[in-house]
Amino acid sequence: MDVEQLRQDVADGAVGLDRMVEVIASQQKLIASQQKLIQQLQAEAETLQKQMGKNPTERLDEAYSERAEAERQAKATGKRRKRKTPSRSGRFTTAEKIARAARTEQVYPDDCDPKDCKLSHTRVAWRLGNGRAVLVAYDIYRQGNKYGQPTGVPGRGEFGMEILIALAYQVYTLGLSLDKACQVLGFFQGLSITKSQANALLNQLARVWEAEFDTLCTLLANSAVVHCDETGWSINSVWAFLTETLTVMFYGVHKDGETLQQILDKATFSGVLISDDAAVYQGFSKSQKCWAHLLRKAIKLTLQAPDNTTYREFADSLLAIYRSAKRVAKDQRYSAAGRQNRVGELDDELLVLCSPRWFDEEPDSNGVTGDYRRLVNEIMRLMLTQELFVFVTTAGVDGNNNASERELRDDALRRKTGRTNKTPRGAKRQTIITSVLRTLGKQLSKFTLASVITEVQRWVDCGRSCFTDQAAAAGLSRPPPDADQPSLLDRIILTVDVQPNT
Numbered sequence: 268m269d270v271e272q273l274r275q276d277v278a279d280g281a282v283g284l285d286r287m288v289e290v291i292a293s294q295q296k297l298i299a300s301q302q303k304l305i306q307q308l309q310a311e312a313e314t315l316q317k318q319m320g321k322n323p324t325e326r327l328d329e330a331y332s333e334r335a336e337a338e339r340q341a342k343a344t345g346k347r348r349k350r351k352t353p354s355r356s357g358r359f360t361t362a363e364k365i366a367r368a369a370r371t372e373q374v375y376p377d378d379c380d381p382k383d384c385k386l387s388h389t390r391v392a393w394r395l396g397n398g399r400a401v402l403v404a405y406d407i408y409r410q411g412n413k414y415g416q417p418t419g420v421p422g423r424g425e426f427g428m429e430i431l432i433a434l435a436y437q438v439y440t441l442g443l444s445l446d447k448a449c450q451v452l453g454f455f456q457g458l459s460i461t462k463s464q465a466n467a468l469l470n471q472l473a474r475v476w477e478a479e480f481d482t483l484c485t486l487l488a489n490s491a492v493v494h495c496d497e498t499g500w501s502i503n504s505v506w507a508f509l510t511e512t513l514t515v516m517f518y519g520v521h522k523d524g525e526t527l528q529q530i531l532d533k534a535t536f537s538g539v540l541i542s543d544d545a546a547v548y549q550g551f552s553k554s555q556k557c558w559a560h561l562l563r564k565a566i567k568l569t570l571q572a573p574d575n576t577t578y579r580e581f582a583d584s585l586l587a588i589y590r591s592a593k594r595v596a597k598d599q600r601y602s603a604a605g606r607q608n609r610v611g612e613l614d615d616e617l618l619v620l621c622s623p624r625w626f627d628e629e630p631d632s633n634g635v636t637g638d639y640r641r642l643v644n645e646i647m648r649l650m651l652t653q654e655l656f657v658f659v660t661t662a663g664v665d666g667n668n669n670a671s672e673r674e675l676r677d678d679a680l681r682r683k684t685g686r687t688n689k690t691p692r693g694a695k696r697q698t699i700i701t702s703v704l705r706t707l708g709k710q711l712s713k714f715t716l717a718s719v720i721t722e723v724q725r726w727v728d729c730g731r732s733c734f735t736d737q738a739a740a741a742g743l744s745r746p747p748p749d750a751d752q753p754s755l756l757d758r759i760i761l762t763v764d765v766q767p768n769t
Contacts, residue, residue, distance in 0.1 A: 364391040368404035374415030375408045384408035384415075392420045393458060394427040400458035419724055421475055424468075429720050430458065431472045432704075434465055436716070439701045442681055473696040477754070479726075480515075480699045482734040483706060484755055485743050487515050488531060492663045495531075495542045496671035497522050498679050501687035502694055502760075506530070507674045511663070512737075514674065514705035519694025520759045522547060529759055539657055539664050541671075544645060555657040556649050557668035558589050564642050571635045578639065584620050585646075588613060593666060596659045603660070610656045617650050674705075691760045698756060706734070 359367075368391055375381045387409040394403050405417045419428045430452075437448040445465045452458040460468075487493065487508055494509040502519035508530065509515075520526050524547050531540070533550050541555045542548040565582040572578055595601060595609045624643045632640070649655050658664040681687055688694045708714040710733065711722060726732040738744065 361389070361391070364402070365389055365404045368402045370401070371404040371406060372417075373406045373408065374417050376410050376413035376415050379410045379413060381408070384410045387414060390417075392417060392425050392427055393430060394419070395429045395433070395456060398456065400430075400452070400456045419720065421471065424471060426468055428723055429716060431468050432719055432723070433716055434468055435472055435700045435704060438469065439697055440704060442677060442686060444686065469696055469700065473699045476699050476703045479703050479732050479734055481755065482732065482738055483513060483515050483702055484530070485738055486734065486741070487513055488536060489741060489743055491538045493531065493538055493540050494665070494668055494671040495540055495548065496668055496675055498675045498682070500678070500682055501689055502691065505675065505678050507671045509671050509674060512706070512709055514702060514709060516698055516701045516705070517759065518688060518698045518701075519691055526759050529755060539661060541665060541668050543668060544649065553657060554654045555664050555666065556654045558655070559667040559669060561642070561646060562586060562589065564638070568635060568639055568642070571638075578635075581620065581639075588616050588620070589666065592656055592659050596666070606660045610659050613656055613659070614650055617646060617655075621647050695756050695760050
């Protein structure tokens with residue numbers, strides 16, 4: 268009803284009291300229904316605001332797989348879906364594995380007469396031979412408490428060490444996923460393993476080599492020259508430490524002074540650290556800063572302001588000084604005193620080059636002018652702290668940090684494509700396996716699967732690795748492990764709940 272018409276009818280006396288009561292009642296019902304609708308809309312608006320406030324990429328607390336949804340529906344209805352009965356239940360029995368074995372070998376305890384031994388049990392293991400996977404049955408003999416151990420089969424595993432190393436090389440050197448590594452083993456070697464088996468094998472190899480990684484860290488901390496660099500990672504950062512004979516990687520660690528302190532203690536490390544000019548690398552007694560970083564910054568100035576002749580002359584002169592320093596470093600005719608004198612002359616050339624802008628009292632500006640001022644200040648600061656020409660006076664030191672940058676190139680590409688670890692456990696495993704494999708690649712004359720297997724088997728036969736021998740030759744020894752003290756990796760890699768899949 269029109270409000271104005273009702274008001275006019277009331278004024279003219281055309282509407283009675285009963286009609287007024289009826290109109291008021293209908294209006295009250297309309298108001299009540301509208302209030303109810305408003306409350307519903309407000310509740311929906313609050314729900315939408317909460318949903319819009321969430322990060323769309325944030326992981327949900329609940330699982331959202333097909334299986335998880337089926338379990339939620341079964342819980343709501345009280346009816347559980349029947350699972351399909353597999354064609355066979357459980358794993359293959361030992362008897363079935365023995366029946367599938369291609370050959371049988373007898374294994375006796377060391378230093379025991381086979382005539383005095385008796386058969387204890389039979390175990391099987393997959394081995395690689397002539398490029399193919401073969402299932403071998405081992406008859407384990409014993410004499411007293413001594414048992415035979417198949418050569419090249421770690422612990423109580425069912426796969427030879429050559430399979431573990433081949434898998435690790437494909438995953439951590441070639442960068443294949445676990446699925447693709449399993450496909451490669453199946454296609455070329457005829458070995459059928461699942462992703463979960465491959466994951467377990469890598470975990471086993473990391474446990475076997477963890478002590479060797481600790482020895483590598485001891486050798487690294489006592490090295491004469493160390494290249495160092497880092498880059499981002501799925502979990503914090505990845506750090507690379509290189510020497511002439513070592514490559515030690517740290518995945519999933521923080522890029523801070525506390526982490527570096529535990530890897531290379533500034534108070535005890537007496538070698539030369541080659542790095543960029545990041546703040547975390549400052550404070551070492553001997554440091555060589557990377558000239559490549561300085562030259563890149565100088566070249567960038569010429570690209571940003573191609574018409575500015577000052578920037579071009581500065582870049583050319585800086586490059587000429589570096590080339591002169593490299594010639595002096597390679598010239599074997601210089602004595603120690605002669606090299607030191609040449610370093611003084613190179614410092615003078617840098618002072619002449621940088622002094623016009625260094626002594627300029629003009630405040631820092633923005634843009635290219637500010638970059639030029641900051642570069643000049645950086646060069647002079649490094650010159651005054653004697654961190655630019657250490658490679659001229661010290662043998663084995665490079666003037667750039669390109670070696671460690673190249674070592675991280677593949678890891679940077681894997682980070683961009685998401686092929687990285689997602690858990691600390693996986694980062695720790697990759698740290699151990701990658702460090703041992705890359706170090707063996709430097710120390711073996713030929714880095715092949717056969718040479719690595721031969722070296723690793725020698726470790727088992729001798730009871731110590733080549734890294735342990737190198738530490739002993741240098742008079743170094745690792746302190747005995749303390750059950751109450753976590754290892755280096757456990758201290759510097761994030762300690763969070765570890766998921767089973769890595």
